[in-house]
Amino acid sequence: MASTTTTFRIGGDLEVRRLGLGAMHLSAEPADARTASLTLARQAVELGVTLIDTAHMYGWGANEELLAEALHPYPEDLLVATKVGIARSPSGKVRTDGRPKVLRHQVDEALRRLRVERVELLQLHRIDPETPLADQLGTLRELRDEGKVGRIGLSEVTVAELDRAREIVDIASVQNRYNLFDREHEPVLDACTAAGIAFLPWRPVAHGTSGERAEVAAVAAELGATATQVALAWLLDRSPVVLPIPSTTRTDHLEENVAADRLRLTRAQRDRLDGLAGEA
Template identity: 65%
Template sequence: MTSSTSSTSSTPGTAGTPGAAGTFSIGGEHRVNRLGFGAMRLPTEPAADRKAALAVARRAVERGVTLIDTAHLYGWGANEELLAEALYPYPDGLLITTKVGILRTGPEGWAYDARPESLREQVDQGLRRLRIERVGLLQLHRIDPKVPIAEQVGALRELQEEGKIGHIGLSEVTTAQLAEARQTAEIASVQNRYNLFDREHEQVLEACEAAGIAFLPWRPVAAAAEPDRPSALTTVATDLGATAAQVLLAWLLARSPVVLPIPGTASLAHLEENLAAAHLRLTDSQRALLDRTVAPTDHH
């Protein structure tokens, strides 16, 4: 698997473009801008909110986002349908990745289900909702504890061999689970919760970096909204003339060349704010200050 990053110069005060943070080649096939978009927070109803969500998805792509993350779990397929409505036919270079492995069991209930036959059905449904014949990156939303990892990943590998899946990703895995999965199939991405104040999966990130596997941190900027956020974050944001969320994204982008943050929002203003983070460059001293920072509350 190959990967590379590239940077472009930035002008203070200009609107951010995702490409300013460099690019990464997922699976050696899909070269995407490292700053992506998570679609989970896009509402599908009522009609007015849906219209606004469609506008946000379209604006993200207009501004240069080339990696969008969704899942069957998000609205039980409604989020995938929303993206198809907003963006189909998809422009060249856009990678929409979705996740399977969790099924609805009732109005509020859900359960892991990564049995091979279930994964096959979930993938087929996702392809239909996204209006595609092949999903470029298909992620296993969670490891099903009732099914051997080799069976779960093996089922996805079979779908890959059939041409329905381009590349296979995992979500919320340990280093041991990642290593076991890689014995069955090539793994192109890992999506784990990770941010400045929640580094529980540091070793997973390091394993991904060593193997050239894309690492998609979810909840990348959650701490920005907290009133008691550490003073170091506020200090760096003030020095850069940036927001706390932008600093958190800049820290992630600087953390490793395999990190591809996917901040999500249903707001056009917040979308623009997030994309502007691609232009931020932290100094060594600012990075060191942030690296020493711990969360004031229990994030991990």
């Protein structure tokens, strides 16, 4: 099960460094926060990050625009993945919305904001229970066939939903909540591992708690690392399809996160960490 490789080919052909960056917490305002966010995004690329995850929902497009301002024209090896399928009504109510016209509009907006002709990895942020899955994924498949989308991913799905989705279109990635202490979606990860589908765990670190666990702290001390690095190293070791996307707004935390793929857990350390499931 262990993996020491630091890269993965999403969809079998798009190679990225397995440790990416979640852009959710990068603020576009006020001005000082925007400046700090631009700096951090650029530093991530300088540190070798080649996968950055954003979404239409993050600032309702402001996050995508921020990344374009920071990084466009993009380095050839950089993948900026985004998500669609969450909408906000005029009254401000947020809901899943997978209607074809909404998905098409959000993809067109992503292309404009990211300043690209094609989104190389487009993920359905949530399955809309009020719209047939075939309509949602059929629309994304059409967008792929039109050249606006390169690869299609899902977020927060069950094994059954993943199976149904794969009957409709090729699925390149799944983004579910998963970390050292929260393994609710273990079956989904196993399904992705078996199929060679990239698994992007969101909330890959149990913020504020990892360092409080004696076992994690002990392993960190043995490796001369931090608890956060141990949590990320465990994810990388869990399966070769795992691509953690920790989010941060601090440069020191970014450097700490990116360095985690240099850690190598021993089998004994991995076994001790494996035993922490369900302790969150």
